[in-house]
C-alpha cells in the first residue's frame with residue numbers, strides 16, 4: 001500500500017491500515033507514505049478549528065496519547081465589516097457554530113499524528129515527492145518519485161539520484177488540494193465527467209504573537225464584507241491560541257472577475273481594518289503562508305476510485321466550505337479508503353469495481369451526511385437557517401462568507417474578465433509598514449521557504465510568449481498578483497518589451513497559479529523533494 | 539542462487555592503490571569478501587605495486603594477484619578496464635567486489651558491461667541465504683534498504699559503500715601467495731590522458747573573507763553595465779557581489795550571491811548599488827561594519843540598514859565615485 005501525501009487524509013489512511021487491519025495471512029499490510037516536505041507536517045497550513053469527530057473515530061484515546069488538541073472553542077463571533085465599522089451577527093447560524101470544536105495548529109497535529117503512524121509500523125518517506133503515476137495499461141501500479149540533483153539547465157549534478165519506482169497494490173492519492181498526481185489521474189480518465197467543475201479559494205495566513213489580554217484562547221472570529229466587493233467570495237478569520245498566539249487569515253475565492261485583484265493585498269487591507277489592527281497592535285508577525293482549498297462541495301467531487309488507486313481528502317474535494325472545515329472530512333475519507341483498500345487486498349482484487357466500495361462508504365458514512373445537505377448552500381440558508389434578523393442583510397451576505405450563490409458552473413479561472421480601459425478596478429496599493437502590513441517577499445521570508453536554487457523551475461509554463469503578448473493586454477499578467485509569494489514577475493526584456501521571470505524558489509506550494517491562470521498553461525509539478533515552506537505552528 | 543562455482547577463487551576483490559600506496563578502504567572490501575565465505579583472491583593493478591601487494595598478502599585470503607603493466611602507471615578508465623577484463627576472463631570468478639570509491643564509480647560500470655554482467659553499486663551489506671546471495675542497497679537516502687539478488691551467469695560486479703564493513707574486521711594472519719598475472723594493455727587503445735591528480739577547486743572567491751564588497755542589484759538594468767560596477771570595485775580594492783536576480787540571470791556566478799540562499803558576509807565596507815534591500819538580501823549582509831547604499835528610491839528598505847545612503851541614479855553616482863576615488 002502506498003499513500004502519497006502525509007496530511008490528515010493520508011496519515012489517517014495509514015494509521016487505519018496499520019492498526020485496524022491484518023492483511024492476507026494475518027500480517028499487517030506493508031504501508032508507506034510519501035511526503036514532499038522535509039519533515040512531516042511542514043507543508044501543513046490551515047485555520048484551524050478542528051471538529052474532533054474523525055480523530056475520535058480513528059483513535060478513540062487521542063487525549064491520553066497527547067494529541068495537541070487542547071483548546072476548546074470558547075466564543076464564536078461573526079462580523080460583517082465595512083471599511084471602518086463592524087456589524088456583529090447577533091446569532092451565529094447553526095452550521096457555523098463551533099461548540100465542541102478545538103482551535104489547533106494543523107502543523108503540530110500532523111507532526112504528532114506522523115509519530116503515531118510511524119510507531120504503528122508505517123514508513124514515512126519525508127522529503128520525497130511523487131512525480132508521476134505508474135500505469136500498466138489503465139491500471140495504476142504505483143508512483144515514480146522525482147529525480148534529485150538536477151541543475152537548472154537540466155544536467156545531472158554530482159549528487160544526482162534518479163527517481164525510484166514504487167509499486168503498490170493500491171495507491172492512495174492524498175496529495176491535497178490540486179494535487180499534481182490527482183490532477184493527472186482525473187484528466188486521464190475524465191473522472192470529473194458529469195460533475196460540476198471544482199472551484200477553489202486561496203487562504204493567506206499569518207501567525208502572530210500579540211500582547212496578553214487581546215482575545216481569550218479559544219476565541220473564534222469570522223468576518224465577511226470588507227475588503228471584498230459584494231459579488232466577491234471570501235472572508236477573514238481570527239483564531240486565538242494560548243499564550244498570545246493568534247492565527248489571522250483571509251480566504252479569497254479563486255473565481256474573482258477583476259484581473260487586478262491581489263489576494264495578498266486584500267489580506268493586508270483586512271489587517272488594517274480597526275477590528276483586526278486593534279487585536280494585532282503591538283504584536284509581532286512570526287509566520288506566513290498560503291494554501292488553496294477546494295470549495296465546490298458535494299457536486300464537484302470526481303469519481304475517486306480507479307483500477308489500483310483511490311483519491312482522498314482535499315485532493316478529492318471533501319471540504320465543507322460553509323464551515324471552512326476539511327480536516328475531519330479528509331480523515332474520514334482516509335479511513336474509508338483504508339477500509340476499502342484492505343477489503344480489495346483480501347479479495348485479491350484491486351480493480352475499480354472492487355474499490356468502488358470506497359464510494360459506498362463515503363455515501364453511507366459521515367462524509368455524505370455532512371456534505372450532502374449543504375450541496376447547495378443557498379438552499380440551506382433559504383430553508384431558514386439564517387435568523388430573520390439577517391434577512392435584510394442577505395443581499396450583502398450572499399456574496400460573502402462561505403456562501404456561494406449560485407453554485408458556479410464554470411471553473412473559476414474562466415470568470416476572470418479582460419482588463420477594461422487603462423487600469424483595473426483594483427484599489428490602490430496597500431501601504432506597507434513592515435509592522436502590520438508586509439510586502440510579499442518579506443512575508444515569504446516568514447514562511448521558511450527554501451528550495452535548492454540550482455534545479456529546473458517546477459512551474460512549467462507551456463508558452464511564455466502568451467505572457468508578454470496576449471496576457472499582458474487581456475489580463476495585465478494576473479500571475480504577478482495572485483501568487484502570494486512573488487514568484488512571477490514581468491521584467492524588462494533585452495530587446496525591449498517584457499518577459500516573464502519565474503522565481504521558482506519563492507514558491508510556497510499554494511497551487512493558486514495552477515488553478516487561476518486564465519490560459520491554464522501553468523503546471524505546478526513538485527520541485528526536488530524536501531523543498532518548499534517550513535511551516536511551524538500554522 | 540547457489541554461490542557461483544568456478545575452478546579458481548570464486549570471489550575476487552579489486553584493490554585500489556595510487557602511486558603504490560594501498561587505499562585502506564580495500565580492507566573493508568576484503569572483510570566483505572571474507573564474510574561471504576569461500577576462497578578470496580585480491581587483485582592489485584598498476585606499476586610499482588610490490589609494496590601494496592606485500593601488504594595485501596597479510597590478509598587471510600587465498601591469493602594476491604598482481605597486474606603490472608607500464609600502461610597502468612597512472613589510472614585511466616580504459617587501461618583499468620582492459621587489464622581487469624583480461625584478468626576476470628582468465629580467473630573466472632563468480633563475484634568481483636570493489637570499494638565504492640570515485641575511481642570505482644568511474645570505471646566499474648563499463649567493466650561490468652564489458653564482462654557481460656551487471657554492476658550492483660553502493661551496497662551496504664550482503665548475506666548468503668538459502669536461496670543464494672542477497673545484497674542490501676540503500677534507497678531514498680538511506681531510509682529504505684532494498685534486497686537485490688543477482689541473476690544470470692555472472693560474473694557479478696558489486697561495490698560496497700565505504701564504511702559498510704570495518705577495515706579492522708578483515709581477517710589477517712595468512713601469508714597469501716602472490717602471483718603475477720600476465721596482462722598486456724595496448725597503450726594506444728587508451729583514450730584518456732591522465733592529468734595531475736584533481737585537487738578540490740578552491741572557490742574562486744571567498745566573499746566571507748573580503749574586507750570590502752561592492753554589491754550590485756537589478757538597478758544595473760543589464761549585464762552590459764557591469765563594468766561600471768567592476769570599476770568601482772577596483773578603485774576600492776573590493777570584491778564584486780550581487781543580489782539574487784543578477785546571479786539568477788547568469789550575469790555573475792552564483793557564488794557571488796549575497797543573502798539567505800547565497801553567502802552571508804560581514805565586511806568592513808559594503809556598497810549596495812541598485813539593491814532594494816529585500817529581507818532575504820539583508821540577512822546576508824546586515825552584519826557589515828559600514829553599509830553604503832545607492833538607490834534612486836528613497837523608500838527602499840536598504841536605507842533602513844545603511845550608514846550612508848545616496849538617493850540617486852547609480853549611473854550618475856558611480857562614475858562620480860570612481861572619479862573621486864581616482865583623485
Ligand SMILES: Cc1cc2nc3c(=O)[nH]c(=O)nc-3n(C[C@H](O)[C@H](O)[C@H](O)COP(=O)(O)OP(=O)(O)OC[C@H]3O[C@@H](n4cnc5c(N)ncnc54)[C@H](O)[C@@H]3O)c2cc1C
Nearest residue numbers: 005007008009036046047048049130176203313314326327
Ligand atoms: C487557510 C485555510 C484555513 C483552513 N481552516 C480550516 C479549519 O479551520 N478547519 C478545518 O477542518 N479545515 C480547515 N482548512 C482545510 C484543511 O486544512 C484541509 O481540508 C486539510 O488539510 C486537507 O487534508 P489533506 O490531507 O487532504 O490535504 P493536505 O493537508 O493538503 O495534505 C497534503 C499533503 O500531501 C503532500 N503532497 C502533495 N503533493 C505531493 C506529492 N506529489 N508527493 C508527495 N507529497 C505530496 C503535501 O505536502 C501535504 O503534506 C483550511 C484550509 C486553509 C487553506
Ligand SMILES: Cc1cc2nc3c(=O)[nH]c(=O)nc-3n(C[C@H](O)[C@H](O)[C@H](O)COP(=O)(O)OP(=O)(O)OC[C@H]3O[C@@H](n4cnc5c(N)ncnc54)[C@H](O)[C@@H]3O)c2cc1C
Nearest residue numbers: 755756757781782797798799800812813814816818834852
Ligand atoms: C526563498 C528566497 C530566497 C532568496 N534568496 C535571496 C538571496 O540569497 N539573495 C538576494 O539578494 N535575494 C534573495 N531573494 C530575493 C529577494 O527577495 C529579492 O527579490 C532580491 O534581493 C531583489 O534584488 P534586487 O534588490 O537586486 O532587485 P529589486 O528588488 O528589483 O531592486 C532594484 C532596486 O534598484 C533600484 N534602482 C533601479 N534603477 C536604479 C538606478 N538607475 N539607480 C539606482 N537605483 C536604481 C530600484 O529603486 C530598486 O530598489 C530570495 C527570495 C526568496 C523568496
Ligand code: SF4
Nearest residue numbers: 483507508510511513
Ligand atoms: S508559484 Fe503558484 S503555487 Fe507557488 S506560491 Fe505562487 S501561486 Fe502558489
